Amino acid sequence: MATAENKQVVLQRYIEEAPRETDMAMGRGKIELKAPKGSAALLVKNLYLSCDPYMRGRMRDFHGSYIPPFVLSQPIEGFGVAKVVDSDNPDFKAGDFISGLTGWEEYSLIRSTWQLRKIQPDDSVPLSYHLGLLGMPGFTAYIGFYEICSPKKGEYVFVSAASGAVGQLVGQLAKLHGCYVVGSAGSSQKVDLLKNKLGFDEAFNYKEETDLDAALKRYFPEGIDIYFDNVGGAILDAALLNMRIHGRIAVCGMVSLHSISDPKGIQNLYCVVPKRIRMQGFLQSDYLDKFPQFLEHVTENFKQGKIVYIEDMNEGLETAPAAFAGLFSGKNVGKQVICVARD
Amino acid sequence: MATAENKQVVLQRYIEEAPRETDMAMGRGKIELKAPKGSAALLVKNLYLSCDPYMRGRMRDFHGSYIPPFVLSQPIEGFGVAKVVDSDNPDFKAGDFISGLTGWEEYSLIRSTWQLRKIQPDDSVPLSYHLGLLGMPGFTAYIGFYEICSPKKGEYVFVSAASGAVGQLVGQLAKLHGCYVVGSAGSSQKVDLLKNKLGFDEAFNYKEETDLDAALKRYFPEGIDIYFDNVGGAILDAALLNMRIHGRIAVCGMVSLHSISDPKGIQNLYCVVPKRIRMQGFLQSDYLDKFPQFLEHVTENFKQGKIVYIEDMNEGLETAPAAFAGLFSGKNVGKQVICVARD
Numbered sequence: 001m002a003t004a005e006n007k008q009v010v011l012q013r014y015i016e017e018a019p020r021e022t023d024m025a026m027g028r029g030k031i032e033l034k035a036p037k038g039s040a041a042l043l044v045k046n047l048y049l050s051c052d053p054y055m056r057g058r059m060r061d062f063h064g065s066y067i068p069p070f071v072l073s074q075p076i077e078g079f080g081v082a083k084v085v086d087s088d089n090p091d092f093k094a095g096d097f098i099s100g101l102t103g104w105e106e107y108s109l110i111r112s113t114w115q116l117r118k119i120q121p122d123d124s125v126p127l128s129y130h131l132g133l134l135g136m137p138g139f140t141a142y143i144g145f146y147e148i149c150s151p152k153k154g155e156y157v158f159v160s161a162a163s164g165a166v167g168q169l170v171g172q173l174a175k176l177h178g179c180y181v182v183g184s185a186g187s188s189q190k191v192d193l194l195k196n197k198l199g200f201d202e203a204f205n206y207k208e209e210t211d212l213d214a215a216l217k218r219y220f221p222e223g224i225d226i227y228f229d230n231v232g233g234a235i236l237d238a239a240l241l242n243m244r245i246h247g248r249i250a251v252c253g254m255v256s257l258h259s260i261s262d263p264k265g266i267q268n269l270y271c272v273v274p275k276r277i278r279m280q281g282f283l284q285s286d287y288l289d290k291f292p293q294f295l296e297h298v299t300e301n302f303k304q305g306k307i308v309y310i311e312d313m314n315e316g317l318e319t320a321p322a323a324f325a326g327l328f329s330g331k332n333v334g335k336q337v338i339c340v341a342r343d
Numbered sequence: 344m345a346t347a348e349n350k351q352v353v354l355q356r357y358i359e360e361a362p363r364e365t366d367m368a369m370g371r372g373k374i375e376l377k378a379p380k381g382s383a384a385l386l387v388k389n390l391y392l393s394c395d396p397y398m399r400g401r402m403r404d405f406h407g408s409y410i411p412p413f414v415l416s417q418p419i420e421g422f423g424v425a426k427v428v429d430s431d432n433p434d435f436k437a438g439d440f441i442s443g444l445t446g447w448e449e450y451s452l453i454r455s456t457w458q459l460r461k462i463q464p465d466d467s468v469p470l471s472y473h474l475g476l477l478g479m480p481g482f483t484a485y486i487g488f489y490e491i492c493s494p495k496k497g498e499y500v501f502v503s504a505a506s507g508a509v510g511q512l513v514g515q516l517a518k519l520h521g522c523y524v525v526g527s528a529g530s531s532q533k534v535d536l537l538k539n540k541l542g543f544d545e546a547f548n549y550k551e552e553t554d555l556d557a558a559l560k561r562y563f564p565e566g567i568d569i570y571f572d573n574v575g576g577a578i579l580d581a582a583l584l585n586m587r588i589h590g591r592i593a594v595c596g597m598v599s600l601h602s603i604s605d606p607k608g609i610q611n612l613y614c615v616v617p618k619r620i621r622m623q624g625f626l627q628s629d630y631l632d633k634f635p636q637f638l639e640h641v642t643e644n645f646k647q648g649k650i651v652y653i654e655d656m657n658e659g660l661e662t663a664p665a666a667f668a669g670l671f672s673g674k675n676v677g678k679q680v681i682c683v684a685r686d
Binding site: 057065066236237245252267269271272273274275277278279281282283 | 575579609614619620622
């Protein structure tokens with residue numbers, strides 16, 4: 001029976017603030033390249049792994065969330081694209097490509113096969129896109145925009161962290177819907193991508209703005225109908241001041257509030273009353289019945305060249321801790337993916 | 344042509360923080376008890392005047408809100424119940440009772456008759472109730488509960504400022520809907536009314552709680568499905584921590600955030616994502632087409648004894664400035680009304 005070396009990225013300690021590279025460590029194990037008889041499991045070779053901000057929540061020693069913490073000294077769990085090496089499950093066979101929750105390691109034994117999705121390889125769509133454009137972040141953008149924002153043609157849409165895994169698709173869906181779209185990001189390179197590659201009407205670097213309220217008034221003299229919030233904090237506070245009557249705020253993530261304990265809090269929430277704002281948090285996992293229509297819609301537009309997607313691909317499992325930590329300082333440009341192996 | 348003395352309450356200066364009695368002053372004018380020919384106006388005798396928290400917004404020199412500021416040295420404008428003395432409008436005649444926007448004075452000339460509602464006097468319903476239970480506050484409760492909260496039988500409902508003009512009806516509607524209802528208020532007298540007169544399942548005095556999060560965990564061990572927010576601030580922050588998944592927050596008013604500039608802001612807004620909370624500001628005026636069904640529903644339940652209403656009635660126009668200022672320190676017990684004249 002074949003046994004292989006199995007490099008891993010494990011969690012060293014639970015975190016309190018933003019994750020650092022040193023909170024993770026490389027480990028080395030051995031693994032039998034076989035799915036045990038009667039286990040209904042799959043033994044997979046991991047190809048691409050996804051770095052997603054929500055994973056920070058699982059690095060905290062907090063059991064009250066919608067998803068449990070990682071286990072210390074065990075490989076980190078996250079979305080990945082993998083190739084089946086051995087299957088004890090009649091729904092999968094060796095050679096199949098799958099996406100779903102796997103481990104940050106070279107090979108994984110996956111017992112929770114119900115959460116896996118089989119991928120039909122398609123030369124016109126990179127495999128790794130099943131972690132971004134066609135995966136959880138893309139689905140988050142799709143649900144957030146269509147189900148939570150109640151968009152109408154011609155409306156003014158603001159997206160924060162706009163070049164990120166979710167934001168870049170939100171902006172493009174909004175453009176396809178006939179909206180006017182402005183994005184914020186944290187570097188001039190990202191602003192350039194938003195305007196020149198992703199088709200946003202305008203974009204700005206929030207780090208260069210001393211007054212976010214004034215910046216939003218400049219880009220939205222008529223106010224904002226829809227704010228797709230990927231960050232919380234000061235940008236949310238400024239957006240509240242600039243919402244139009246009956247505006248909607250889809251709250252997708254609050255990176256700034258989670259990682260930095262901000263003693264200022266949100267000051268402008270009172271605006272929701274006179275402006276009759278609807279503010280709604282959501283998780284894509286509540287809408288999984290809509291996944292097939294999402295896949296069809298986005299794949300079709302991608303193939304027609306109406307949607308593009310920017311990935312930040314790191315080579316090698318060893319790069320994962322730094323890449324993950326980099327998410328929270330905005331080091332990544334586009335969707336952060338780790339390539340463990342190409343096939 | 345009869346001319347009468349006309350005592351008035353006028354705004355002396357625009358305010359920055361909470362209104363004080365001395366921001367208003369008594370004035371004395373004269374008024375012709377006649378609606379000018381061709382004006383389509385009404386000359387009314389004001390009977391009952393309503394003190395409502397939203398009026399604070401009109402005391403500020405700020406023109407960007409949904410309603411313009413008051414004019415200095417002019418009578419304050421607010422909801423009232425009045426009797427028509429003279430009418431130049433074919434829809435009204437002398438002797439009719441009306442409710443709507445009028446002045447804080449003994450007699451008013453009302454030119455905006457489109458916003459008036461004719462009241463059919465009914466011995467079983469006090470006239471002043473058209474400023475509370477059957478007026479704007481009651482309609483706010485009705486819209487907020489049924490249209491914004493999406494209530495389901497058996498859900499856990501929390502109401503702040505629960506003995507106030509809006510809160511007391513929200514709690515009773517929620518009980519009639521089959522919910523479990525807890526209210527917070529600022530005195531033991533109000534807590535007693537909530538439990539023993541208004542039919543709340545539980546109630547507590549927030550001023551006696553050193554830890555509002557712990558208080559809510561005590562009253563809602565299973566969490567809160569619906570929070571009807573009349574205050575904002577620290578109670579909203581604690582409620583966010585205690586919401587259940589897919590909880591709803593109807594934001595009706597944020598007394599604490601408006602009047603006291605709170606440097607803490609709202610700290611726990613991040614909860615909206617993992618808990619998928621929908622938070623929505625609203626104004627009753629967006630739903631006026633539902634006013635007739637509100638009136639019928641609440642009047643019917645009131646006549647059957649299934650709904651009660653607590654008023655805090657002050658006698659005499661002179662008492663209005665202190666009564667209004669008292670709203671913001673919670674001096675009133677129930678809906679604050681000023682009796683100017685009984686008929």
